[in-house]
Amino acid sequence: MRLTRRLFAALAATTLIAAPALAADLQTVRDAGTIRIGMLVDFPPFGIQDASGNPGGYDADVAIALAEHLGVEAQIVPVTGPNRIPYLLSGQVDVLVASLGITAERAERVDFSIPYAGIAIGVYGGTDVAVAGPEDLAGKSISVARASTQDTGVTEVAPEGTEIRRFDDDASAVQALMSGQVQTIGLSNVVFSQIAGVAGDRFDKKFDLSSQVQGIAVAPDSDALLEEINAFVTEARTDGTLDAIHQEWLGEPLPEFVKTAE
Amino acid sequence: MYRFNFQPVFDNLDMLAYGAWLTVQLSFTAMAIGLIVSILGAVAKTSSIRPLRWIVDVYVEMIRNTPFLIQIFFIFFGLPALGISMSPNTAALVALVVNVGAYGTEIIRAGIESIPRGQIEAGRALALTPTQIFRYVVLKPALRNIYPSLTSQFIYLMLTSSVVSVISANDLAAAGADLNARTFASFEIYLVLTIMYFLLALGFSTLFGTLRRVFFNYPAGR
Incomplete structure (x- = not known):
């Protein structure tokens, strides 16, 4: 059938x-x-x-x-x-x-x-992390899923001194954020909406990387x-x-x- | 038909070479600290103090009966909940040491137990101090007896270290994965990675052979 x-x-x-x-x-x-x-x-x-x-x-x-x-x-x-x-x-x-x-x-x-x-790809992070644009990522750590759209996006805009941590998938990258191992994350708004349900208002959006309507x-x-x-x-x-x-x-x-x- | 294209690999050999260097550093440090942990563990396990033996038993059984992947996830993602937060590279080193320490403890314990009582009594008869007895009469011959198992465990540790990229630690496998994500030449990259890991294992094995000749080059007692 x-x-x-x-x-x-x-x-x-x-x-x-x-x-x-x-x-x-x-x-x-x-x-x-x-x-x-x-x-x-x-x-x-x-x-x-x-x-x-x-x-x-x-x-x-x-x-x-x-x-x-x-x-x-x-x-x-x-x-x-x-x-x-x-x-x-x-x-x-x-x-x-x-x-x-x-x-x-x-x-x-x-x-x-x-x-x-x-669907928008953006940088998210703890509400107490001050990041308003890509230039503020210098000296901060950010997790992304390796080879994802957000990996490409973050790598493109991240200034010298950004600590980009690449994980195997979104789930591990999110886990790194939730356990405090990184300060920020590159993620799609769809996945972020799912973690917002678990983590409440501990995290918010810092800036957009790219979007697809x-x-x-x-x-x-x-x-x-x-x-x-x-x-x-x-x-x-x-x-x-x-x-x-x-x-x-x-x-x-x-x-x-x-x-x-x- | 698949067309091989090694250009991306050759263009980025420096990146892979750096990754290999990180793997060597990570494994070597883990082996050195792991050896100390193993010796301490083996001493505790053969000691007459019962609670000490139990603690080591729990440690060894816990580590030897759970997957390394889960252990490293636990150390990197789980421990921050208890307030212990480590950088990915440190977490990778800790995970490797904890892992190899458990296997090493059992291997060295077997070595210590293979020393005949008479040999220790001979040491006492020669008026050696307990420290001297442990060092020259027990530990050194014990290590010599189990040297092949211990070194193959160390080489296995080096190969196992290839999974540390799951917590975003930097090593040869992570360098390969990053390169793969940029160039999509998966087969070529992993073929070269395989060769590099093989050469690393061969290198370590040669090093261990040399160490054996330097430190254990005396006639067998029995």
């Missing part, structure tokens, strides 16, 4: 090269009364599957809010990282609320809404639908809907860099 589905996804992906993308029409969605939304279920806390197998997470709540905005039922279709764009382009889903990072390469294949979520994606030439989605995201970003969902799953309101991104 699993194999046939994979095979089918692979076939769909290959035929896509030749076949034109199937645009989703707003009117068709409204007539059907349901919108098929593709989302990841293996990407906590954005997309998860709860104990009874139902999709949950930030993306799921956004998907449901989007369907509500459109006045239709949400039908959530689980997709995976590699097959999510093929699912969309072959018309098996109408939209993707699948933590799809907005990149120029992907924008050639799909149309992105304005950002509805984002995510958009809701539709197949090309679905302009009417995209317009509605953009209207939804704009509204949800300002009226607190996304803040509330973000607070629930990531422990903080929607970050400023997502709200201001176009």
Whole structure:
């Protein structure tokens, strides 16, 4: 079963090269009364599957809010990282609320809404550690997961005299921070939200290193639908809907860099 | 087909050489302190004071029956909760000493117990002081008897030291991992690392052979 589905996804992906993308029409969605939304279920806390197998997470709540905005039922279709764009382009889903990072390469294949979520890499540390920017890292210790985006980011900006401690994974790097072996850490806001739950307010963000915003994606030439989605995201970003969902799953309101991104 | 590319390795040989030097320093220091710990442990274990024997028994059994990885994690991440905080390199050294000390204690104890009572009595008959008896009549022949097991344990210690990079201590394996993260030439890097560790082991083994000839070069008593 699993194999046939994979095979089918692979076939769909290959035929896509030749076949034109199937645009989703707003009117068709409204007539059907349901919108098929593709989302990841293996990407906590954005997309998860709860104990009874139902999709949950930030993306799921956004998907449901989007369907509500459109006045239709949400039908959530689980997709995976590699097959999510093929699912969309072959018309098996109408939209993707699948933590799809907005990149120029992907924008050639799909149309992105304005950002509805984002992952930021930043430097975090004890509230009593005075670090306002990269230059303050001199003479301080910082832990990172070896070869991660934050390793690259920290190594790039750290001044002479920074003690960069590389661990095998985020978990060990976090452990080093929690046990006081390092003063600061390079981490994504997603992982930080998880440790904030354990460590309370002992740590806070010092500065951002880089960020990646995510958009809701539709197949090309679905302009009417995209317009509605953009209207939804704009509204949800300002009226607190996304803040509330973000607070629930990531422990903080929607970050400023997502709200201001176009 | 996989295309070998040793360029990243050759370009960064100085980095790997420095890592190897750190591994030599770390292992050598751990061996030296570990030897002292082992001798003290073995003396305690063969002493007539019972509580002392029990303490050493607990230490030896605890260390020999738990993985080194857990021990080093405990020392680096766990001890700060008790207010004992060490730099990664110090924590690595402490972990290695504690580990090799437990194995060394058992090895040297076996050596001490292999000394026939008659030999000690002969020492007494020659009016040697207890310190002299321990040093020349017990310890030296004991070390000579168990020399091969002890040195192979020391070489194993050097190889084990390759895991200290999990607590971000600096050594040859950490240098390799950092280089790998930058260049992605995994196979080439780990092949060179394997050769370097082999040469280090060979070097230590030669050193131990020389030490044996210098210190234990006298005819066997039995």
